[in-house]
Amino acid sequence: MPLLLVRNDITKMTVDAIVNAANPSLLGGGGVDGAIHRAAGPELLAECRTLGGCRTGEAKLTKGYRLPARYVIHTVGPVWHGGKFGEEQLLRSCYVRSLELAAAQGCETVAFPLISSGVYGYPKAEAFRVAAETVARFLENHELTVYLVLFDRVSAYLGDRFGDVQSFIDDAYAEAELKKPRNQYASRIEEPRDILAADTGELYAPEDLAEACQYMAADAPASAPKEKPLPLFQKKEQGKDLENLLRQMDKGFSDTLLQLIDQKGMTDVQCYKKANVDRKLFSKIRSDPHYRPSKTTAIAFALALELSLPETQQLLSRAGFTLSRSYLSDIIIEYCIGAGIHDVLTVNELLFSYDQPLLGS
Ligand code: APR
Numbered sequence: 001m002p003l004l005l006v007r008n009d010i011t012k013m014t015v016d017a018i019v020n021a022a023n024p025s026l027l028g029g030g031g032v033d034g035a036i037h038r039a040a041g042p043e044l045l046a047e048c049r050t051l052g053g054c055r056t057g058e059a060k061l062t063k064g065y066r067l068p069a070r071y072v073i074h075t076v077g078p079v080w081h082g083g084k085f086g087e088e089q090l091l092r093s094c095y096v097r098s099l100e101l102a103a104a105q106g107c108e109t110v111a112f113p114l115i116s117s118g119v120y121g122y123p124k125a126e127a128f129r130v131a132a133e134t135v136a137r138f139l140e141n142h143e144l145t146v147y148l149v150l151f152d153r154v155s156a157y158l159g160d161r162f163g164d165v166q167s168f169i170d171d172a173y174a175e176a177e178l179k180k181p182r183n184q185y186a187s188r189i190e191e192p193r194d195i196l197a198a199d200t201g202e203l204y205a206p207e208d209l210a211e212a213c214q215y216m217a218a219d220a221p222a223s224a225p226k227e228k229p230l231p232l233f234q235k236k237e238q239g240k241d242l243e244n245l246l247r248q249m250d251k252g253f254s255d256t257l258l259q260l261i262d263q264k265g266m267t268d269v270q271c272y273k274k275a276n277v278d279r280k281l282f283s284k285i286r287s288d289p290h291y292r293p294s295k296t297t298a299i300a301f302a303l304a305l306e307l308s309l310p311e312t313q314q315l316l317s318r319a320g321f322t323l324s325r326s327y328l329s330d331i332i333i334e335y336c337i338g339a340g341i342h343d344v345l346t347v348n349e350l351l352f353s354y355d356q357p358l359l360g361s
Contacts, residue, residue, distance in 0.1 A: 003135050005147075017102045024053050047062045075115060099144065143279065169332070276345065
């Protein structure tokens with residue numbers, strides 16, 4: 001099941017359990033600990049008093065009282081002393097113990113703050129990496145939805161892990177601007193199937209659209225005919241041509257995906273977990289050859305299968321999508337594929353830092 005990044009106040013989240021970054025006394029404090037106690041009301045402190053404290057790396061569960069969450073899982077993160085005193089193991093243990101408690105309690109949704117990354121001084125990028133890795137590993141064998149609640153700008157968590165993605169984005173945007181078609185029919189090409197003839201408004205046969213898209217996407221004056229502008233595409237009479245077209249139609253997304261999973265020697269479970277997609281959605285895709293996933297889901301599978309850019313475009317086209325340099329999210333995906341970054345969680349960190357839709361379900 002998915003691990004999702006959200007920017008929110010954890011006390012407002014309507015999930016089965018929220019995790020508190022507490023101190024060993026469990027008697028409240030500042031930061032997220034203070035916020036949770038304030039929102040939950042005095043009954044939370046009263047129950048915490050009965051718990052006898054909590055050791056670093058361990059976790060204890062209480063009710064949520066006035067919080068929208070049913071439970072609070074209190075865990076005590078390590079104080080950062082430079083990284084050579086077992087801080088990482090203790091921090092991993094906070095996430096594992098908390099998740100074990102949540103699973104034992106029958107929780108389906110859990111929200112974590114970034115433990116130890118505030119008062120306890122754990123560097124945010126490191127704290128984020130440990131959290132994401134530990135939770136993702138736990139989710140390989142457990143069906144939970146976990147939210148990692150980020151309270152600051154995500155750029156604080158990314159560190160220098162993505163090289164100069166910004167210059168790639170700037171160049172891609174600049175190139176897209178230069179390539180913007182200049183003929184009067186052209187509009188931003190996003191959904192080839194949805195382009196109608198600008199003059200008659202009738203739907204045209206896909207191979208004409210493809211040809212037209214080439215024409216419009218190219219640098220129009222260079223490829224445009226010298227005499228009069230080509231009619232974008234000839235209308236195909238219906239009847240026999242439609243029949244031919246239907247026979248030539250590409251495989252649907254579902255068949256193409258299942259074929260690629262086999263080709264890559266993956267199991268279905270490996271693939272949808274790597275894609276950060278939940279089991280229910282995958283079975284819908286699997287059982288319906290005509291199922292059209294969202295663009296973010298289609299991209300998530302392309303990354304999980306570690307497809308190249310052309311292979312990604314081909315898989316996306318089976319769901320009627322394409323990566324376009326007119327969209328920042330698509331440019332980021334292109335950057336990641338080019339940089340060999342196929343881990344959906346890592347790509348989500350980058351998308352999240354640019355306030356773009358996340359991948360997976
Ligand atoms: N929702 C989500 N995240 C929050 C919230 C909130 N309402 N408030 C703070 N955070 C974030 C911080 O930005 C930080 O990234 O939670 C992360 C953890 O910060 P702290 O709350 O300072 O926790 P921690 O670093 O683990 O220190 C624990 O601080 O509050 C005391 O009693 C607590 O002594 C303990 C120590």
